[in-house]
Amino acid sequence: MRTIQLLLVVVGAIAVTAVAHRRGMQSSMVVVILAAAVSFIPGLPRFELEAELILSVVLPPLLYSAALNFSFPTFTRNFKPIMALGVGMVVVSTLATGMVAWWVVPGLTLVPALVLGAVVAPPDAVAGLAVGRELGLPKRLMAILTGESLVNDAAALTIFSLTVAAATGDHTFFDNPVLLFAYSAVVGVGIGFVLGNLVHWIRMRLRDSGLETALGLVVPFAAYLLAEEVHASGVLAVVMAGFTLGHHNTDAGFATRLQARQVWSSLDVLLEAFVFAYMGLQCRFVFAELHPDDWLEFTLAAVAVLLAVLVVRPLWMLLTYGRIRLTRKLFGRRRGEPLPGKYLVVMSWMGMRGVVTLAAAAGVPASVPGRDAIQALAFVVAVGTLLIQGPTLPWLIRKLDISAPQEQAEEEAANQKAREVSMNAVRQAMVDLYNQPPPGVTPEVVERFKQRYVAAAQARRAADDDMDSRMRSLREVSVTVRRAVLAAQRQALGRARDSGELDDETVRRELDRLDYEEAAAFS
Structure with a gap:
């Protein structure tokens, strides 16, 4: 009962x-x-x-x-x-x-x-x-x-x-x-x-x-x-x-x-x-x-x-x-x-x-x-x-x-800083992939993917929709590269949080954005 x-x-x-x-x-x-x-x-x-x-x-x-x-x-x-x-x-x-x-x-x-x-x-x-x-x-x-x-x-x-x-x-x-x-x-x-x-x-x-x-x-x-x-x-x-x-x-x-x-x-x-x-x-x-x-x-x-x-x-x-x-x-x-x-x-x-x-x-x-x-x-x-x-x-x-207008301004500045940390991690990850590409990936492929990924991140939309026909055959490669980039972004955000450069709340918001981006890209 x-x-x-x-x-x-x-x-x-x-x-x-x-x-x-x-x-x-x-x-x-x-x-x-x-x-x-x-x-x-x-x-x-x-x-x-x-x-x-x-x-x-x-x-x-x-x-x-x-x-x-x-x-x-x-x-x-x-x-x-x-x-x-x-x-x-x-x-x-x-x-x-x-x-x-x-x-x-x-x-x-x-x-x-x-x-x-x-x-x-x-x-x-x-x-x-x-x-x-x-x-x-x-x-x-x-x-x-x-x-x-x-x-x-x-x-x-x-x-x-x-x-x-x-x-x-x-x-x-x-x-x-x-x-x-x-x-x-x-x-x-x-x-x-x-x-x-x-x-x-x-x-x-x-x-x-x-x-x-x-x-x-x-x-x-x-x-x-x-x-x-x-x-x-x-x-x-x-x-x-x-x-x-x-x-x-x-x-x-x-x-x-x-x-x-x-x-x-x-x-x-x-x-x-x-x-x-x-x-x-x-x-x-x-x-x-x-x-x-x-x-x-x-x-x-x-x-x-x-x-x-x-x-x-x-x-x-x-x-x-x-x-x-x-x-x-x-x-x-x-x-x-x-x-x-x-x-x-x-x-x-x-x-x-x-x-x-x-x-x-x-x-x-x-x-x-x-x-x-x-x-x-x-x-x-x-x-x-x-x-x-x-x-x-x-x-x-x-x-x-x-x-709290000052607090709101500080929060916006922290969000901007988190995006900068995230984008810097993207650029560094692309350099690392260019110098040491995964098996089957040429530096030219990494360069083309880099150009499209950065543009997509700045526009807040996935890059898969506008891939040309030559890149579609390399989807598995692009998935590997993108996941490596997202992992680098998360690691950079974690380091910025641990060093005190960013607070936990800001890092969580940026991680949420990356999570939804990854879910949309790989679902």
Whole structure:
């Protein structure tokens, strides 16, 4: 029965997402609202999955896909703001929300209140980043928000395990929270790095796009489960594996990159639609355990906790970056380019909660006092932030009129530089082929192919259509030469990226262009 329910949820969520996209609406909100309404159908059984299943099946591919398309150098350049949000913000949110819950929720003691704080601490950037991409937010702002989403889940789940252990009297792998977090982070990152390089080594010897893509689908689950098996951070293992394989993407074949891009894009849509549908379907059942006489007290407590979650992030941003700006003015410190005030306002309002909050709430043991209240309040926070911040975020972005003309100019200059690197590689590859031609290829053939290839590359169209009759008999030779040229272009782009001449995003865009060019030429 559960399998049929799962299929119906997935199909329904995808259909609603498609309609929402067509009508220009935020699909996450539409799916949550409709699913919540469906949950009140009389006689509808509860569709519930184990928390561990959500964390180990739904979360890893979403994180892995984001890490694959994220630049590790960009992560390091924005390391301080990412860690301030991904770790500092999670700790502060846990403490602040926990203290408010301890104060306002009847019968909830301090430690279970901190469990609730850890449950609602990590923002889910899926909806916020989707809005940001749609409205064209600047790259630096998107980089910080994406980096935060890759780090905050690990911090929140570590704090969650500590607070649950304190509430139940159990012991964690390390009783010291600092040692536990350090161990989880270091070992998790190490497992992801080793696994990523091992998979890259295997992938280079498969040379089959289907097998390589299938292997890539296994990586996030393997990284997460391996790390969790040794009590390390599965989240950081998944992220590091994605970083590693994303960095080595220039070594893969064009068919593998094109195929993987479509597969992960489809999987992202599928999982995101399912997550929001799952959130909505829990609506009626989450509150079923509450006694009717407790509704007024619960409503007041839920409003207070939700307000605490909404307010603590802007306050943390104000205190953190206000202090940095004050220090700059008083002492004249100029380390790095400060974030514009408009960026800080948008970042402070991107605090929607999602899959990790719901999974952690479902994973609260029955022995934790106040478990029913914790789960109900977590649901209110997750859905409340989505319905309050979700509709207002696009309005806020438009109202602030955030743009980065300098960044756009730099991006265009980087694209031009990438094309220059690519064309220089073409010329050098032609010289090498002319001096040492492949078997059966004369220097005159290479020269004629060179003239036509360069012209076609500059015009962005394939050269095969206008080959004269004498060259058609040499198609196999031209394919060999062109593939050698494309390989040289990719190698040159990889060297430019590794030397810091080009950033990862620019190299990826140029690789995409070369991949589609090769696919069109050899399909």
